[in-house]
Amino acid sequence: MTATTMPATVSGLNHWAGLDEFEAFIDDGGMVEPGDAMPEVYRQEVFRFIEFHANSELMGGLTERDWIPKAPGLRLKQIFLAKTQDEIGHAHLLYMVAADMGVKGRTEMLEDLFSGRSRFHNVFHYQAVTWADQIAIAYLVDAAAFASQRAVFAQCSYGPYKRVLKRIVAEEGFHMRHGEEMLLRMAEGTPVQHQMFQEALNRWWWPAVQLFGPDSAPDDPLLRWKIKSERNEDLRDAYIQKYVPLLQGYRFQIPDDGVHFNEEAGKWVVSEIDWEPLKATMRQGGPDSKRRITNAANNWADTAWVRSAFNLEGAGAP
Amino acid sequence: MAEMTDGAALSGKPAGLSPAATEYILAFADDEHMVGARHTTWIGLGPFLEEDLAFCSIAQDELGHAIALYTVVAESEGAAGEAGVDQLALLRAPDAYRSSWLAEWPCNDWAQAVVRHWLYDTAEALRWDAVAASTVPQLAAIVPGAQREEQFHTRHAAQFMAQVCTTAAAQIGTAIQELLPVAHTVWLPPVDEAAALAEGVATRSFAEMEQDWQALVEADLSKWGLPAALLRGQSASEQRQTDRTVRSPGFTPFHQDLVEVFSIDPAAVW
Numbered sequence: 183m184t185a186t187t188m189p190a191t192v193s194g195l196n197h198w199a200g201l202d203e204f205e206a207f208i209d210d211g212g213m214v215e216p217g218d219a220m221p222e223v224y225r226q227e228v229f230r231f232i233e234f235h236a237n238s239e240l241m242g243g244l245t246e247r248d249w250i251p252k253a254p255g256l257r258l259k260q261i262f263l264a265k266t267q268d269e270i271g272h273a274h275l276l277y278m279v280a281a282d283m284g285v286k287g288r289t290e291m292l293e294d295l296f297s298g299r300s301r302f303h304n305v306f307h308y309q310a311v312t313w314a315d316q317i318a319i320a321y322l323v324d325a326a327a328f329a330s331q332r333a334v335f336a337q338c339s340y341g342p343y344k345r346v347l348k349r350i351v352a353e354e355g356f357h358m359r360h361g362e363e364m365l366l367r368m369a370e371g372t373p374v375q376h377q378m379f380q381e382a383l384n385r386w387w388w389p390a391v392q393l394f395g396p397d398s399a400p401d402d403p404l405l406r407w408k409i410k411s412e413r414n415e416d417l418r419d420a421y422i423q424k425y426v427p428l429l430q431g432y433r434f435q436i437p438d439d440g441v442h443f444n445e446e447a448g449k450w451v452v453s454e455i456d457w458e459p460l461k462a463t464m465r466q467g468g469p470d471s472k473r474r475i476t477n478a479a480n481n482w483a484d485t486a487w488v489r490s491a492f493n494l495e496g497a498g499a500p
Numbered sequence: 501m502a503e504m505t506d507g508a509a510l511s512g513k514p515a516g517l518s519p520a521a522t523e524y525i526l527a528f529a530d531d532e533h534m535v536g537a538r539h540t541t542w543i544g545l546g547p548f549l550e551e552d553l554a555f556c557s558i559a560q561d562e563l564g565h566a567i568a569l570y571t572v573v574a575e576s577e578g579a580a581g582e583a584g585v586d587q588l589a590l591l592r593a594p595d596a597y598r599s600s601w602l603a604e605w606p607c608n609d610w611a612q613a614v615v616r617h618w619l620y621d622t623a624e625a626l627r628w629d630a631v632a633a634s635t636v637p638q639l640a641a642i643v644p645g646a647q648r649e650e651q652f653h654t655r656h657a658a659q660f661m662a663q664v665c666t667t668a669a670a671q672i673g674t675a676i677q678e679l680l681p682v683a684h685t686v687w688l689p690p691v692d693e694a695a696a697l698a699e700g701v702a703t704r705s706f707a708e709m710e711q712d713w714q715a716l717v718e719a720d721l722s723k724w725g726l727p728a729a730l731l732r733g734q735s736a737s738e739q740r741q742t743d744r745t746v747r748s749p750g751f752t753p754f755h756q757d758l759v760e761v762f763s764i765d766p767a768a769v770w
Binding site: 240243244247250251252253254255256257258259260263264266267270271273274277313367371372374375378478481484485487488489490491492494 | 533537540541543544545546547548549550551552553556557559560563564566567570582585586589590609610663664666667668671757758760761762764765767768769770
């Protein structure tokens with residue numbers, strides 16, 4: 183950090199004269215902490231991003247839970263239970279980090295989620311309809327989430343978020359490896375298993391690709407403030423370059439008539455992405471949005487007496 | 501995948517374990533499996549995130565106990581590994597299971613789930629103590645690890661119940677009444693318990709342990725300000741488990757869920 187961008191310190195907390203000084207601090211690799219007098223625009227944007235991440239971890243757990251009772255084996259049931267527990271644990275950590283930003287408490291965030299007022303990742307608006315979908319989530323979605331979260335962890339300027347991401351990224355990496363092992367069983371299994379995964383791939387390929395979002399805006403503040411370290415389109419392209427040949431190598435067909443290898447560019451190219459399905463999920467209009475949110479909301483209401491007994495209801499439950 | 505086995509197949513004497521020992525261990529394994537599987541259905545739906553994580557860990561522990569117990573039986577039958585465990589855990593016909601209705605009960609309401617957790621784990625701790633000096637060395641070897649985990653389960657159940665009994669006594673009282681018809685089924689003895697005790701598989705009978713359990717749960721209720729008599733008396737339910745060969749009303753669809761994926765392709769390794 184240079185002398186010109188050193189923030190003034192009051193009682194051990196940082197504050198900045200203006201946004202320019204704050205951004206110079208970020209550019210020099212500075213780390214923002216919850217007690218710092220961060221610019222309000224940074225607080226709101228980073229909070230919104232972390233809340234979205236927390237919501238997605240929780241709703242991801244709810245997406246995966248449906249097939250845990252049907253896991254084909256006791257050890258597999260333990261493994262998928264542990265994996266889903268990780269996702270719920272990530273939500274727990276992230277809600278605490280978000281609550282510490284002083285924008286909303288945890289209870290308010292959860293109630294906004296269960297009333298459809300806040301958002302979560304597009305992929306968790308879809309239903310796992312077979313066991314192969316559970317594996318598609320583990321293989322395709324966890325890999326996309328891992329790539330996305332690792333890119334946030336890389337330079338993350340908000341200290342508490344970076345610290346919990348260290349654990350989250352490590353666990354997601356483990357989930358990704360688990361997904362690869364599960365995929366191998368389907369790819370090298372019986373014709374029935376191979377066909378099951380092909381059908382799951384047909385359902386999950388595009389939502390997984392869309393998870394990275396449309397191209398980043400040229401002036402995306404989350405890139406400028408080093409919450410994100412890579413542009414959406416770059417992460418998406420790296421994912422396509424890795425997973426198209428891998429899936430084809432396992433004799434699966436990418437559900438895209440236009441997918442091809444461009445010799446001149448030396449890379450895989452997919453058809454133009456239809457973003458309407460992703461936009462629909464952001465309006466809570468995905469294929470399984472209503473059931474997912476309604477079930478979660480009903481359960482939240484049914485268990486209110488427990489939170490009340492623990493004096494958590496309405497208390498902000500940090 | 502092996503074929504489903506019927507109840508009669510279990511009566512054949514496995515190498516290394518007597519039929520009575522097999523029945524004794526399967527009764528414990530099936531209870532652990534069923535309660536773990538039922539706890540599993542709460543993941544993501546716990547009343548608050550910390551409790552969600554805790555209850556999920558308990559579910560994983562119970563499933564781990566079930567795996568360890570099934571392994572003792574499977575290895576005695578020469579069927580080692582995950583396939584041997586899954587054959588016993590998932591692929592028996594319903595009448596071949598030996599679980600109690602308390603363990604099998606759906607408990608789709610959180611008050612019931614936590615009351616079952618308290619009742620079952622209080623019983624489970626006594627059952628582990630009873631096999632700590634088992635003459636089946638593979639069974640005795642499981643006990644120290646299980647007891648360590650069970651300490652956390654019983655402590656968790658007690659702390660949770662103490663809190664909710666103080667402030668939500670009505671919900672807990674109702675749940676206890678709802679579970680009364682099945683609460684004592686955890687103490688239905690394994691088939692041929694007398695022979696298992698004579699062999700030294702366990703050192704205490706289910707009848708003896710049930711007396712201790714009754715005293716423990718009544719003491720808990722008194723401590724938490726609820727009437728100890730809540731858990732006394734006979735069930736008024738017409739449907740009642742009379743022995744461990746009888747399955748609860750909701751068992752069949754639950755079991756169909758357990759084997760749904762297995763049933764898709766018997767040749768597959770999942």
